[in-house]
Amino acid sequence: MKNKEILKKGAVALIAFNVIASTSVTSLLSTTASAATTTEKTTASARSTVVTPVNLLKNPGFTPNALGFDDWTPAYDDTVITGGMSKDNSGYFIFGINSATVGSESGGLRFWSAGGKGTLTQKVHVIKGESYRLSAVVKDVGGLFDAGADFYYKVGTEETRVAAKNVGDLNYDYTATETGDIDLTVGMLRGGNFLGTNSAAMSLTNLEFKNTDVTPPAAPTINPIYTDANLATGKAEPNSTVILTTEDGESVKGSVDADGNYSPTTSSNYGTYCYSCKPRYCRKH
Structure with a gap:
């Protein structure tokens, strides 16, 4: 042959x-x-x-466990919290003592901060050249004399800090530059307004990260x-x-x-x- x-x-x-x-x-x-x-x-x-x-995030509704939230890694002022999170008297998880907390609410989270930045991160897999969208509902839920809440989010190396009251329905588009796992981070820190410089509060619900290349x-x-x-x-x-x-x-x-x-x-x-x-x-x- x-x-x-x-x-x-x-x-x-x-x-x-x-x-x-x-x-x-x-x-x-x-x-x-x-x-x-x-x-x-x-x-x-x-x-x-x-x-x-489909939503690529694991536990996008932030189901809690005894030490935090399944599939999410907590950090305070960009330092990862190891060994789990403790709780305050209200049952909220503590990022920093007397400084920042987070707790569950229907469909997501409620953040509180008197100054520090509390964040939650998980890894997601992306494909080079593909388009993705991060979406959520973000609200400043502080009182009239509270400081404004700043929403913080980071996708890969791209990070954004914006006043929560100006967000509402978030739609952030991201194009992957490489194939692999990237960090997706969401959180809050105290901002400020002309009336108050006290604590701030924010709600984050309906969080999704989807591949929009269909x-x-x-x-x-x-x-x-x-x-x-x-x-x-x-x-x-x-x-x-x-x-x-x-x-x-x-x-x-x-x-x-x-x-x-x-x-x-x-x-x-x-x-x-x-x-x-x-x-x-x-x-x-």
Whole structure:
């Protein structure tokens, strides 16, 4: 048998849209098997794909535990609080004694500060080039003679401090510069107004961080696969995943690089193998 003489029949590829598993994706896939020639290639095309963004934050409603809030790391004036948080007589968690506290309220948190900055942080995974939106409802809930509350938030390296009374419905857009985990931080510190310089209070509810890139990726392509080759190559959406499944149930999965190329290793046995699509419900994350 000459090298690369016979094409493996029916080679098809499925792009596994590579978003979080909890994202809702509905797709109908059609595949076209190639003939046993050296010139044709096969593609898998998505006829109908609907992507619904989901909140990437864990515990966005701030369910408390005995020492703080699940999945959130507390800090006071940018110093991480280790060993958990204690509570004051009102049952609020203490950032700094007589300086800053936080407690649960319906749908979120209520912050209080007499000067210090109290924050909560968690890591979220982002994909380079993708767009995300941080949204929340922010209100200054202090009294007339209280100092104004300043809302503080940071996404990756981008941080903002703004008077809570000027926020209301927050919609902050962020584009990831690299693929990986970033810190997302929310919190409050005392601001000031012309009437008072005392303590300040703020509520934070309906917190969400979503991938707003809902455009379905283009269908992947696959190059001819020959019986004496053990490499499947093709093009697909950058930073996603491709899956091939043989008629014998063998699954072959490979990552797509930043330039849209993939090359997972396949079976090196001689013979005819039929590669077919295997459904997988996920989307970019």
